[in-house]
Amino acid sequence: MISDWRFIAFFVVLAPLFPALPIGINLLLGPRKPNYIKQQIYECGVETVGDTWVQFKVQYYIYALIFVIFDIEAVFLFPIAAAYGQVGLFAVIEIALFIIILTAALAYAWGRGVLEWV
């Protein structure tokens, strides 16, 4: 049974190698002529003002919480989807009720303007 997971193990080994190899080859082969401009911190867009470790707004936390709730919903629905052939109409009503209750949570968040980008 553990052998069913050998592909996952293969990817666990391969995935870190994939980004590490180009970086390693670059370190070995790339010429290095540093100057002041090159050693600036690179970032997209305009240069940053002040410290990058700033306090985040609470809005991000609520986004994350909404994500957690619908993530858990997906985990709950997965086993029912796996058993979908064996369960009857009653189960469909149950699942609909489950989703409707969670949709109420989403509707409340939407109504309060949580989903608007600030």
Place this chain on the structure above:
Amino acid sequence: MIEQIIFIVISLFTLMMGWIVVSNNNLFHAALALMASFLGVAGLYVMLDAGFLAMAQLLVYIGAISILIIFAIMLTRRMMQTEESPFNSQPGLAGITAVSVFAVIAFIFWQMREFWPLGAGEGAMPPADKSIILGSVAKLGEYFVSPDAFVLPFEVASVMLLAALIGSIWVAWPKTEDES
């Protein structure tokens, strides 16, 4: 034999990451180590043939709860900026708590020793049949919607998630003028 080696490697990885979580001076890095530690726990679930639990661990704990923890750290300005020792000044009390919790857990597991899969007890349970493990996720799904089993907890779980979201928005979201 090979399973034992994999188990030891995963356990060491989990424990090392756990140690980084409690000893790192930077709380943000501690949160990242916590994600790695969760990954090790998911590996242990795989070793126990609990594939669904491992997937849930990946999706919920690594994918969602960790992000929540990281956002919670980013909310607190002081935690972000100072690098201070994570150790508090009560090693005695902490030590007593840790040892007593370990003693209780060890006692419970020792009381259950006859149910250990490879235990030495006379009623030692044989490893579960493969067909049971393969069908377990669908069985769980059936039980979630069966009126004889867990349908009420299943629905109550959605109400609890609803309450959690509405409660947190109520507490944290800036109130508009007509509400305050």
